Amino acid sequence: MRKLLDILYSPLYIAAWLVEFIKEKDKTTPLWLKLLAPVLGVGGLGIFAVLSFVTAFLVTAWLGNPLPVAGFDQSPEQPIHFPHTIHAGVGPITGDNSDDTIEGLGMDCTYCHKQVTEQSWAGVPPVELCISCHKIIGESSNTQLKLLRDYGLYEETKSPINWERVHRMPDHVRFAHAPHIWYLTENPQAIQNKPIDFEVLQDGTVSASKVCSTCHGNVASMNQVAQVQPLKMGQCVACHRANEASVGCETCHH
Secondary structure, eight states: OOOHHHTTHHHHHHHHHHHHHHHHOOOOOHHHHHHHHHHHHHHHHHHHHHHHHHHHHHHHHHSSSOOOOOOSSSSSSOSSSHHHHHTOOOOOEOOSSTEEEEEOOOOOOOHHHHGGGGGSSOOOOOHHHHHHHHHTSSOOHHHHHHHHHHHHHHHOOOOOOOOOOOOOTTTTTTOOHHOOOOHHHHGGOOOSSSSOOOOOTTTTTOOGGTTTTTHHOOOGGSSSSOOOOOOOOOHHHHHHHHTTTOOHHHOOOO
């Protein structure tokens, strides 16, 4: 108990020693100033640290993605681990066990995100679509598949999956997926961050799933989806100008 009290009171012991040291060091300085000096020093360092952090956060948020703190994580944990590497990737992929390799399925993005070519939003597949495959496919010992089946297979536990949103535009910006998909499929030279299986069809177009990487990066290579593009106004305007699209305010702010 004595040792514990000594540890708890150690800051007071240090402060008392500091006061005595200052008193002996300079007897002409007022005591209140001697006591105030270290407080101002520590407080100043604290304020400097806080201001530095806030400045770093604002600068990174303005120029790109903000620091991953206070809910601004660019790769949030999802209620169920969904590896795009296995579903959308191609070629040999390391499985959950580092000694195992499996072949990526190379699924088309539009198989799950069906609305992307027709609507403003890409859409998130219902759990029933996942279960249509994983009712049979997958080992029963896989904890993530067990959780998925609880969501979509058994009546007593059925419920929608509350996925954590990764990409979000400001409320005053309207971004419609469909027209961007239409344009990029017809103009593949404008696509950026092309995936490794990028292929132009004989008619000079590409499939809808090959254009997503322009804004979302190569999602097929992500074990956990993260926002890799800043998606700032300057980036959008530069792309519109490069492709001779409208840059009027009403294009996105309406």
